[in-house]
Amino acid sequence: MSRGSVLIVGGGIGGLSTAIALRNAEYDVNVVELHEDLHSSVYGVGIIQPVNALRALDAIGCAEACLAVGYSTTAWGQMLDVDGKLIREMPGARIPGSDLPPMNGLTRPQLHKILTDRALDAGATIEYGKTFTTLTDGPKGVEVTYTDGTHNTVDLVVGADGVYSKVRRYVLSEDLQPVYxxxxxxxxxxxxxxxxxxxxxxxxxxxxxxxxxxxxxxxxxxxxxxxxxxxxxxxxxxxxxxxxxxxxxxxxxxxxxxxxxxxxxxxxxxxxEWLIAPAPWHNGRIVLIGDAVHAVTPHLGQGAAQAIEDGVVLAECLSSHGDHDQAFQEYTERRHERCKLIVESSVAIGEYEMDPAGHPDFDHAGLTQHVLESMVQPI
CATH class of the missing domain: 3.30.9.30 (D-Amino Acid Oxidase; Chain A, domain 2)
Known part of the structure; x- marks a missing residue:
């Protein structure tokens, strides 16, 4: 028996991870993706999967496939000087009782295919070359009109449409834009x-x-x-x-x-670019995840990790509450400070990289280790 219908706007890493988690929680899920096919929404070259990303992927049945095609490490990293001499080891962190490695790396197309295949196998539908034009929230659901002229009513809408989200204006009172x-x-x-x-x-x-x-x-x-x-x-x-x-x-x-x-x-x-939206991350039956509310610069390799965690936590909260408003409140409470730490720490590292002389006491490796140790804590 279905718990309800969910429209996910955006078929990237966060949207697909959320689709899988919500299907596993017995929701009917449809994903609309503006780009025309599977590969057109994959940008960049490779992607870092810290151990907390692997834990979240494991929760939706995708970690094993990622590890099989990627490269697992025994430590997080090393820091070298301009001549290539070792400055400092960066051990990273592990999850107590888990065999997951500190980090896995793989290509973005590989990750996207793994998530897409898993979402489809779980029973989600994905429509490419399509998005919404209007959302009208009401007591019985959200009325949605689409770019292909169709319309329907769904119980919930998840905005997973990135840093320049079109769903965001339906949730936040201010016109929030990313900061370069x-x-x-x-x-x-x-x-x-x-x-x-x-x-x-x-x-x-x-x-x-x-x-x-x-x-x-x-x-x-x-x-x-x-x-x-x-x-x-x-x-x-x-x-x-x-x-x-x-x-x-x-x-x-x-x-x-x-x-x-x-x-x-x-x-x-x-x-x-970076962005951290104030709480709450929902309005009525519409909720935001991923870059739409916490765009992260790449300095800690946590952008995709946090989007995947969003999907897992959102599904957990909706499964444990009969009322969507309570579920969305708990979701934001569990996610906001964690994501804020990632955004602010990544910005601090970037500012240091641009002006090392202006930050003589900044500990790049130390801050990285602190964040990684924080991320292995339960979400």
């Missing part, structure tokens, strides 16, 4: 060098290079650097610009620069 950190990131898939068996961070004079294993023979390079807001860089100039910015580096970053940075078409470039 002042930093942007280059990313590029590369063959996995032998020492990339965990996250490797290499500090340079004007930015930070990082390496993440995402498969037995695959890794990705990222480079975080100060970048003027709105400044455009043509795709055909990406490789030249990235090599120029990596010119001071020796060690691993220098070797990768010289061996692999030659095709500008393979480089992804994204601004780093």
């Amino acid at each position: 950190l002042g930093q942007s990131a280059f990313r590029l898939n590369i063959p996995r060098e032998p020492e990339i068996d965990r996250i490797i961070l290499q500090h340079g004079p004007e930015g930070l290079a990082g390496f993440v294993p995402i498969g037995p023979d695959l890794a990705y390079l990222f480079y975080n650097t100060t970048w003027e807001e709105g400044r455009r860089l043509d795709q055909d100039k990406m490789a030249d610009e990235l090599r120029r910015r990596l010119a001071p580096f020796g060690g691993l970053a220098g070797r990768v620069r010289d061996k692999y940075i030659d095709d500008p078409s393979r480089i992804v470039f994204r601004p780093e």
